[in-house]
Amino acid sequence: MAHAIETHGLTRRFDGRLAVDGLSLAIEAGTVFGFLGPNGAGKTTTVRMLAALIAPTDGDAIVAGHALGVDDTALRRSVGILTEQPGLYDRLSARQNLRYFARLYDLDAARVDAQVERYLHLLELWDRRDEPVGTFSKGMRQKLAIARALLHEPPVVFLDEPTAALDPEAARTVREFVKGLRAEGRTIFLTTHNLPEADELCDSIGIFQCRLLRMGSPRELRAGLFGAGTVVRVVGDAARLVPLARSLRFVRTAHAEGDTLTLELEDPETRNPELVDALAAAGARIRYVERLQHSLEDVYLRLVGGHK
Amino acid sequence: MKKALIVLEKEWLELRLQRALLWATLILPPLITALAVATFFVVGKISSGVSLPATPLPPEFAGLSLLEIGQAIVGKQFSTLFLLLPIFIPSVLASYAIVGEKRERTLEPVLATPIRTWELLLGKMLAALIPALGITIASAALFVAGVLAFAVTDRVRAVVVTPGWILAVLVDTPLLGLIGVALIVVLSSRVNDPRTAQQISAVLIVPVLGLLFGQLAGVVVLGPPLALGIGVILAAIAAASLWFAARVFQREVILTRWR
Numbered sequence: 001m002a003h004a005i006e007t008h009g010l011t012r013r014f015d016g017r018l019a020v021d022g023l024s025l026a027i028e029a030g031t032v033f034g035f036l037g038p039n040g041a042g043k044t045t046t047v048r049m050l051a052a053l054i055a056p057t058d059g060d061a062i063v064a065g066h067a068l069g070v071d072d073t074a075l076r077r078s079v080g081i082l083t084e085q086p087g088l089y090d091r092l093s094a095r096q097n098l099r100y101f102a103r104l105y106d107l108d109a110a111r112v113d114a115q116v117e118r119y120l121h122l123l124e125l126w127d128r129r130d131e132p133v134g135t136f137s138k139g140m141r142q143k144l145a146i147a148r149a150l151l152h153e154p155p156v157v158f159l160d161e162p163t164a165a166l167d168p169e170a171a172r173t174v175r176e177f178v179k180g181l182r183a184e185g186r187t188i189f190l191t192t193h194n195l196p197e198a199d200e201l202c203d204s205i206g207i208f209q210c211r212l213l214r215m216g217s218p219r220e221l222r223a224g225l226f227g228a229g230t231v232v233r234v235v236g237d238a239a240r241l242v243p244l245a246r247s248l249r250f251v252r253t254a255h256a257e258g259d260t261l262t263l264e265l266e267d268p269e270t271r272n273p274e275l276v277d278a279l280a281a282a283g284a285r286i287r288y289v290e291r292l293q294h295s296l297e298d299v300y301l302r303l304v305g306g307h308k
Numbered sequence: 309m310k311k312a313l314i315v316l317e318k319e320w321l322e323l324r325l326q327r328a329l330l331w332a333t334l335i336l337p338p339l340i341t342a343l344a345v346a347t348f349f350v351v352g353k354i355s356s357g358v359s360l361p362a363t364p365l366p367p368e369f370a371g372l373s374l375l376e377i378g379q380a381i382v383g384k385q386f387s388t389l390f391l392l393l394p395i396f397i398p399s400v401l402a403s404y405a406i407v408g409e410k411r412e413r414t415l416e417p418v419l420a421t422p423i424r425t426w427e428l429l430l431g432k433m434l435a436a437l438i439p440a441l442g443i444t445i446a447s448a449a450l451f452v453a454g455v456l457a458f459a460v461t462d463r464v465r466a467v468v469v470t471p472g473w474i475l476a477v478l479v480d481t482p483l484l485g486l487i488g489v490a491l492i493v494v495l496s497s498r499v500n501d502p503r504t505a506q507q508i509s510a511v512l513i514v515p516v517l518g519l520l521f522g523q524l525a526g527v528v529v530l531g532p533p534l535a536l537g538i539g540v541i542l543a544a545i546a547a548a549s550l551w552f553a554a555r556v557f558q559r560e561v562i563l564t565r566w567r
Contacts, residue, residue, distance in 0.1 A: 073424070
C-alpha cells in the first residue's frame with residue numbers, strides 16, 4: 001500500500017532547543033495514525049511541519065505526494081488541519097466561516113456552497129448555519145472546525161486533539177466521523193491524549209517524545225512491551241499465593257492486589273492448567289481465570305515513563 | 309491577488325458586524341468635517357470682534373483683513389486634521405483585524421490554507437486602508453465645498469484650500485495610513501491587545517502635529533514642493549515599514565515567534 005506520509009530524519013530546533021529529533025515514519029494511505037506523547041513533546045511542531053506551516057531544520061517529508069519545501073502551496077491544498085484551538089470567527093455565522101475557508105482553499109464558486117452545505121449537514125450543524133459561531137457550544141465549534149478542515153476534500157487530514165474538552169456525546173460523534181473519514185479512504189494523522197480513543201480509532205500508533213519512541217499497531221505495541229499473561233481471581237487474599245507463583249519456572253512475574261493475582265508467563269494457553277493445578281494444590285479457591293489484557297495506557301506510560 | 313480580495317471581503321463582513329467599532333471609527337471624519345465647516349461659517353460671521361493672535365502670522369496671511377484672518381486660521385487648523393485621520397482610522401481597523409485575530413487564535417487555520425502570506429497581509433491592509441482613505445477624502449472634499457461656500461472672500465479660499473494641502477491629502481495621507489498599518493503589523497508580533505497597538509501607533513501623529521504648529525507659527529508653508537517632498541520621505545518610510553512588516557508577517561514567524 002502507498003504511503004500518504006513519509007518522513008526521513010525530520011528535525012526541528014528552536015533557538016538551539018531540539019523540539020523534534022530525527023523523526024522517520026511511514027503512514028499507509030487510508031489509515032488512522034495516532035501520534036501520542038506528553039505535553040510539550042513536539043507533536044504540534046510535527047503537525048505544523050507536515051502541514052507546511054513551519055519548515056524543518058533538517059530532514060525531509062512527503063505528504064500526500066508533495067515533497068515538503070518544494071511546492072508548499074500545493075501541499076497545503078492537499079491536507080486539512082484541525083488546529084489545537086478551533087480558531088473560528090465568532091461574529092460570523094457557521095456558513096460564513098466555512099464559505100471563507102472554502103474560497104481560500106480554491107474551491108470554485110459553484111462548489112463552495114455545495115461543500116459548505118454538505119459538511120454542515122454531515123456534522124449536524126445545518127439548523128444553526130446562520131447563527132454567529134460565538135453562540136455555539138464547544139462541541140459545535142469543534143465540529144465546525146473539523147468541517148473546515150475537510151471542505152476541500154483533502155486526502156490527508158491532521159486532527160490535533162479533536163475530542164479534547166468535548167462532552168462524551170460530542171466526542172463520540174467526532175470519533176464516529178473520524179471512522180467515516182477512514183472508510184472514505186482518507187489518511188488521518190491524529191494527535192490525542194485520550195488513549196482509549198487512540199486504541200479504538202488508530203490502525204497504527206507512534207509514541208513520541210521529541211523522538212519516536214515506538215511505532216506499531218496497538219496490538220504490536222502491547223505484545224512488544226508486555227509478555228502474555230493470566231489474571232487469576234481467588235477467594236480471599238491473593239498475596240499469599242505470590243511466592244508459590246514465582247517459584248513456578250514458567251512464571252516471569254507475579255503480583256497480587258486484593259483477591260487478584262496477575263502473572264506474566266510463557267505460553268499461557270499451555271501453562272494455565274499447570275498454574276491452576278499448582279494454585280489449587282496450595283489451597284487456593286479460584287473464582288476466575290482470564291487473559292491478561294494490557295491497555296494502551298500501560299504501553300504509553302511504560303514508554304514515556306521509561307524515557308523520562 | 310484573488311485571495312487578498314477574499315480576505316478583504318471577510319474583513320469588511322466582520323467590520324459590518326462590529327457596529328460599535330464601525331460607527332465609533334468612521335463617524336469621526338464626517339463629524340470633524342461638520343464641526344470644521346460650521347466653525348468656519350460662524351467665524352466668518354462674528355470674527356469682527358476677534359483680536360489678532362500674539363504669535364507671528366504665516367506669510368500667506370499678509371494683507372488679509374481681520375475677518376479673513378479669523379476664518380483662515382480656523383480653516384488651516386481644521387485642514388490639518390485631515391492629515392491625521394488616515395493615521396488614526398486604519399490603525400484602529402488594522403489592530404482589530406490583525407492583533408484581534410492573533411488574540412482569537414484564528415490565524416493558524418488561515419495560514420494552513422494555500423494562501424500566500426503577502427496575500428493575507430495585503431488583504432488585511434487594504435481592508436483597513438480603503439475605508440479610511442475613502443471616508444477621509446470624501447470628508448476632505450466636503451470640507452473644501454464648505455470652505456468654498458462659506459469663505460468670506462476668495463483670498464480666504466486661496467489660503468485654506470492650497471495646492472500643497474490638496475497634494476498632501478491625496479499623496480501624503482495614503483502613505484501615512486500605510487505606515488500606520490505597517491506599524492500595527494509590526495506591533496502585532498509583540499502585543500495581544502488591539503488597544504495597546506493603537507496607543508503605540510498614535511506616535512505617528514507627532515510629525516503631523518509638528519506640521520500643524522509649524523504652519524500656524526509661520527515656520528512651515530505647505531506648498532506643493534513641501535507636500536511632494538514629504539511624500540517622498542513618507543514613501544521611503546512606507547517602503548521600509550512594509551519590508552519590515554512583511555518580514556514579521558511570515559507563517560513561520562507568526563506561529564513560532566509571535567507572543
